[in-house]
Amino acid sequence: MNKRKQPARGSGKCPVTFALDIFGDKWSLIILRDIVFKGKRHYGEFLNSAEKISTNILASRLAKLESEAVIVKTRDTQNLSRFVYSLADKGRDLLPLLLDMIEWSVKYDPQPDASGPVISGAPDRLLERLHEDRDALIAEIITGMEERNQ
């Protein structure tokens, strides 16, 4: 009897567990960060992120995130040999969480990168605006992201 095999903890259970099963791994949120803040859309761009994800893991995460409908994979009309990865609604709705995460890290990282925006690629005054007009800020980031996808 194989009692080792654990079922996925996901759907129908606790919302925290549900979320963790989808993006609670070492790389998924990094990829989303790259899409949202760095404007990345292509395989090679993700490969080049500072954290150096390896190609097999990248492929597997993109596939999983696509299968979970967090991102969408479409053929690049400018270059048929590659795809464009962009956020689906389900991925866009992770932006508040991503912002909370950034805010928390900025508050507690003892060695912050002092210069420039709190996360490279993000609008200036990100955290201030997060409190002043949270929803507007989120809308603006999403709009900016979509404009790049034209």
Added chain:
Amino acid sequence: MNKRKQPARGSGKCPVTFALDIFGDKWSLIILRDIVFKGKRHYGEFLNSAEKISTNILASRLAKLESEAVIVKTRDTQNLSRFVYSLADKGRDLLPLLLDMIEWSVKYDPQPDASGPVISGAPDRLLERLHEDRDALIAEIITGMEERNQ
């Protein structure tokens, strides 16, 4: 030359990476959920969560979260043979993130648990209130948690 050994990606870098290095594992947020919403404070209570964390992993996560100052470990004055685990400020400040996570899951889980609050132990109308008066709701949850710790 051992090029395999990866350094921790943490401090001084991207805020997303910083956060993931502290609580971006399979269990940390589950433990925080148990503290915040289920009122758990003792080792055995964490062991009994639905996700069945094993005892060695629990010990290792509690130690890491304590070393990162996310939680605080104090001796239980009622029973000197055990400890009480509670949130430090750094842990309390993860509550917004936890709430965003729950909101996201409730929106996208195809098989929600229909009855009762969105997460067992949480106040009713959690999500509505999250929009109406986010800060007040967060304050209330924290107050409720601290009262249990008296």
Added chain:
DNA sequence: CTGTATCCTTAGGGATACTG
């Protein structure tokens, strides 16, 4: 350059025994 496939290592973590 965009990905896929293969091989291999290791950290995460499960089962369980054990100590106070």
Added chain:
DNA sequence: CAGTATCCCTAAGGATACAG
């Protein structure tokens, strides 16, 4: 019961070769 220690296995993921 609270927590530690040990043993072992699996799955995440790193290096690299390869195909289109």
